[in-house]
Amino acid sequence: MADTLIHDQMRSPRGSDQTRSLRSTDALVAAGLVAPAMRDAVTAVEARYAVAVTAPMRALIAEHGAPIARQFIPDPAELVTAAHERADPIGDDALSPVPGIVHRYPDRALLKPLLVCPVYCRFCFRREHVGPDGGLLTEAQLNTALDWLRAHPAVREVILTGGDPLLLSPARLGRLLAELAAIPHVDILRIHSRVPVADPGRLDDALAATMDVEKPLFLVVHANHAAEFTADARAALRRVQRLGVPVLGQSVLLAGVNDSAAALEALFRAMLAARVKPYYLHQLDPAPGTARFHVPIERGQALLAELRGRVTGLAWPTYVLDIPGGHGKVPIGPQYLGPDAVADPWGGRHRLAGPKLAGPGASV
Numbered sequence: 237m238a239d240t241l242i243h244d245q246m247r248s249p250r251g252s253d254q255t256r257s258l259r260s261t262d263a264l265v266a267a268g269l270v271a272p273a274m275r276d277a278v279t280a281v282e283a284r285y286a287v288a289v290t291a292p293m294r295a296l297i298a299e300h301g302a303p304i305a306r307q308f309i310p311d312p313a314e315l316v317t318a319a320h321e322r323a324d325p326i327g328d329d330a331l332s333p334v335p336g337i338v339h340r341y342p343d344r345a346l347l348k349p350l351l352v353c354p355v356y357c358r359f360c361f362r363r364e365h366v367g368p369d370g371g372l373l374t375e376a377q378l379n380t381a382l383d384w385l386r387a388h389p390a391v392r393e394v395i396l397t398g399g400d401p402l403l404l405s406p407a408r409l410g411r412l413l414a415e416l417a418a419i420p421h422v423d424i425l426r427i428h429s430r431v432p433v434a435d436p437g438r439l440d441d442a443l444a445a446t447m448d449v450e451k452p453l454f455l456v457v458h459a460n461h462a463a464e465f466t467a468d469a470r471a472a473l474r475r476v477q478r479l480g481v482p483v484l485g486q487s488v489l490l491a492g493v494n495d496s497a498a499a500l501e502a503l504f505r506a507m508l509a510a511r512v513k514p515y516y517l518h519q520l521d522p523a524p525g526t527a528r529f530h531v532p533i534e535r536g537q538a539l540l541a542e543l544r545g546r547v548t549g550l551a552w553p554t555y556v557l558d559i560p561g562g563h564g565k566v567p568i569g570p571q572y573l574g575p576d577a578v579a580d581p582w583g584g585r586h587r588l589a590g591p592k593l594a595g596p597g598a599s600v
């Protein structure tokens with residue numbers, strides 16, 4: 237039954253080898269994305285963590301190489317778990333009152349209707365849970381989750397995440413959004429998705445139309461490299477934006493993908509060019525086997541400081557850390573205000589006098 241509820245293109249990919257998602261080590265080797273000598277080592281990774289590379293991402297790998305490939309091509313290093321890494325780094329499991337719901341903050345709740353994704357990111361913080369067999373909430377489980385939301389009036393915002401909610405069929409997503417919008421105390425709906433960049437063709441008019449609901453709905457697209465905003469991705473986003481749905485961007489700071497000021501500047505400028513407001517830049521969560529992507533927080537702060545004054549404030553996301561263990565998300569960006577001085581975007585410091593800045597000429 238569950239199979240019929242997910243968009244059929246995902247379950248039964250049609251088309252030629254060039255248009256199909258790659259979902260196994262053998263397929264990656266055949267496509268030249270994994271060296272034959274690495275087959276056994278990568279097969280061992282595939283046995284533990286899901287693999288999928290969509291055709292659009294495959295085309296981007298061919299054009300841009302490592303910054304895209306690192307995100308999706310399995311690496312034997314994934315089987316090495318560092319001492320600080322955790323299977324559930326942000327504590328979703330302990331905060332789940334019923335299947336599919338995570339309740340961390342009083343006024344918000346996550347609803348995870350499925351744990352399937354169009355691509356499987358090698359740094360994913362839910363990597364121990366997501367996968368093609370990670371499934372879909374049953375109708376009974378979904379009804380229980382909706383009943384839980386109806387019974388908790390403090391919840392003002394519901395965030396559909398997963399997995400990727402935009403892999404639901406238009407009929408199922410439309411029904412779900414309508415049910416959520418009908419809950420009187422729910423003011424805001426949010427969808428987190430990788431589909432607009434990873435498989436933009438899936439976000440067709442029918443799927444976009446499901447987001448035209450009575451309550452404010454925000455779409456948050458996950459993208460980590462400027463190249464992900466292809467013409468097709470921008471067209472997919474336009475199908476949603478034309479309905480009046482605001483689109484925000486979230487990214488993860490990743491070594492070898494976007495850990496330079498130039499790469500971040502290009503990423504955030506590409507977002508704005510696609511009418512996507514950069515919202516969050518996440519510090520990498522310590523999921524198992526992700527150490528090769530780690531960028532120290534001090535480096536992240538320095539990169540953002542480099543961008544200050546160099547890009548419009550619209551292009552500046554909030555740099556955030558999900559405190560391991562489920563203690564919530566906090567901003568960790570560069571600091572400008574000290575006890576007696578404030579730094580300007582170019583590194584100059586200006587003394588504070590009383591409650592106001594001393595003004596020009598008071599540099600220290």
Ligand code: SF4
Pocket residue numbers: 352353354355356357359360361362363366398399400430458
């Ligand atoms: S699309 Fe999101 S949930 Fe899925 S593997 Fe990537 S980061 Fe994880």
